Amino acid sequence: xxxxxxxxxxxxxxxxxxxxxxxxxxxxxxxxxxxxxxxxxxxxxxxxxxxxxxxxxxxxxxxxxxxxxxxxxxxxxxxxxxxxxxxxxxxxxxxxxxxxxxxxxxxxxxxxxxxxxxxxxxxxxxxxxxxxxxxxxxxxxxxxxxxxxxxxxxxxxxxxxxxxxxxxxxxxxxxxxxxxxxxxxxxxxxxxxxxxxxxxxxxxxxxxxxxxxxxxxxxxxxxxxxxxxxxxxxxxxxxxxxxxxxxxxxxxxxxxxxxxxxxxx
Amino acid sequence: xxxxxxxxxxxxxxxxxxxxxxxxxxxxxxxxxxxxxxxxxxxxxxxxxxxxxxxxxxxxxxxxxxxxxxxxxxxxxxxxxxxxxxxxxxxx
Numbered sequence: 225x226x227x228x229x230x231x232x233x234x235x236x237x238x239x240x241x242x243x244x245x246x247x248x249x250x251x252x253x254x255x256x257x258x259x260x261x262x263x264x265x266x267x268x269x270x271x272x273x274x275x276x277x278x279x280x281x282x283x284x285x286x287x288x289x290x291x292x293x294x295x296x297x298x299x300x301x302x303x304x305x306x307x308x309x310x311x312x313x314x315x316x317x318x319x320x321x322x323x324x325x326x327x328x329x330x331x332x333x334x335x336x337x338x339x340x341x342x343x344x345x346x347x348x349x350x351x352x353x354x355x356x357x358x359x360x361x362x363x364x365x366x367x368x369x370x371x372x373x374x375x376x377x378x379x380x381x382x383x384x385x386x387x388x389x390x391x392x393x394x395x396x397x398x399x400x401x402x403x404x405x406x407x408x409x410x411x412x413x414x415x416x417x418x419x420x421x422x423x424x425x426x427x428x429x430x431x432x433x434x435x436x437x438x439x440x441x442x443x444x445x446x447x448x449x450x451x452x453x454x455x456x457x458x459x460x461x462x463x464x465x466x467x468x469x470x471x472x473x474x475x476x477x478x479x480x481x482x483x484x485x486x487x488x489x
Numbered sequence: 490x491x492x493x494x495x496x497x498x499x500x501x502x503x504x505x506x507x508x509x510x511x512x513x514x515x516x517x518x519x520x521x522x523x524x525x526x527x528x529x530x531x532x533x534x535x536x537x538x539x540x541x542x543x544x545x546x547x548x549x550x551x552x553x554x555x556x557x558x559x560x561x562x563x564x565x566x567x568x569x570x571x572x573x574x575x576x577x578x579x580x581x
Contacts (some may be wrong), residue, residue, distance in 0.1 A: 339525060340533050347537060347568035350512040354505045354564045355548020370516070387521045437573060465508060469515075 285460050286424050289410070289427035295364070296406055296467055299400065299474045306478045310485040330380045338380035339387050345373035353468035357460040363467025370468070371475035383483050390476055399473035405466030409459045427456040500549045505564035513571015523577040530573070537569040 285292060330338075349369030356362030377386045413428030544562035552559045 340529055340536070343533055343569060343572055344537060344540060346516055346572065347509075347513070348540075350509055350568040351505075351544070351548060351562055353512070353562040354508055357548075359548040361548065372577045387525060388516075389519045389521050391519070398515070461504065461508075465512075468512075472516075 226330070278358065280360075281457065281460050284362070285357075285463055286425075286429055289463075292463070292467065293406060293410070293427070296403055296470050299471060300403065302479050303399065303474045306481050310481045334380050338376050342373035342377045342388060344378065346370050349373065349468075349472070353464055354461065356464035356468075357457040363464040364466070364471055367468040367471025368475060371479065372473040374476045375479050376471075378479055378483055383480065390480065392477070392480070395473040395477045395480070397473075398471050399477070402466045402469030402471075402473065405469070406463055409462050412459070427459075429460065505550050506567045507549070509564040509567035510571040510574070513568040513573075514575040517572035517575030518579060520572060520579075522580050525576075526561050532572075533569065537566055541566040 349366045349372075351366075352361040352369055353363055353366030356366065374386075374388050374390065377388045381387065410427035414426045417425045418427045541562040542560065544565055545560045547562050548564065550563065552561065552563065
């Protein structure tokens, strides 16, 4: 298949997807009042404390899930802006520029310690991500700590000699996968609540019903999604994992582009 | 803390270990192991064990073995293991 044929097929799929999405959004907006069941909100407010493991996660992910989704995409926008301003042409495989001279000035102690420290920083960041639903932490702080490990190696060894050999494509893929985990977790809530209540709630915390009150966990949904943790946090750890991937990739990309930028630009 | 953790039932959980390994493998896949002196492997492992012991049950998960509580951050250590596993796989 020629490249042009491949692009043509992709354009057709994108066009059909856009049409379907537009139709669903317009139909929903037209009959918006019919689609909302106020009782569902009361029910969720009543039992959310039993569903999520603590009040913070109830507020952060259950009540303000859209806010977190928005923050995730703000980060993607920031990465795109940085790419446009500082990394112009880098994604198309242009020749990499030399790193600034500051990397040649690192001392022996810095070179000896930076990489082991970076591995430990990465591990600590992952620990923060995985405890986000039961401790202060989560995807954003954890992802930032992991990206700090990358900053450290890039600053000490320089972009060409850094042991953490992230590439543009790898980081873009990681960021996209992280955002997709968040988006698809929301779609699961939409599907399950549509099945049970006739109306869909995006980012509804499915897979959790420890007291079998609202009967969301039929057909093994709760077993399928249940994080192996008796607090039954449902999709919350997966949202954290997605946000963590997104943040670590986004911040690392920004660091990479800033290091590649010339001083005179 | 330990009694609270036991009361919550946060003992012997596989979630942090599993996802720590996955995260470690994802990030470790891009590590160039040639840059790392082989003598540093055991040093990093020992240091990570010490840090995991210092972190204790953070993030509130713990393992019980023969009725004894092990104060060890398994998410931290499994991530370091994941990075090393990924580096070894890539070197093969």
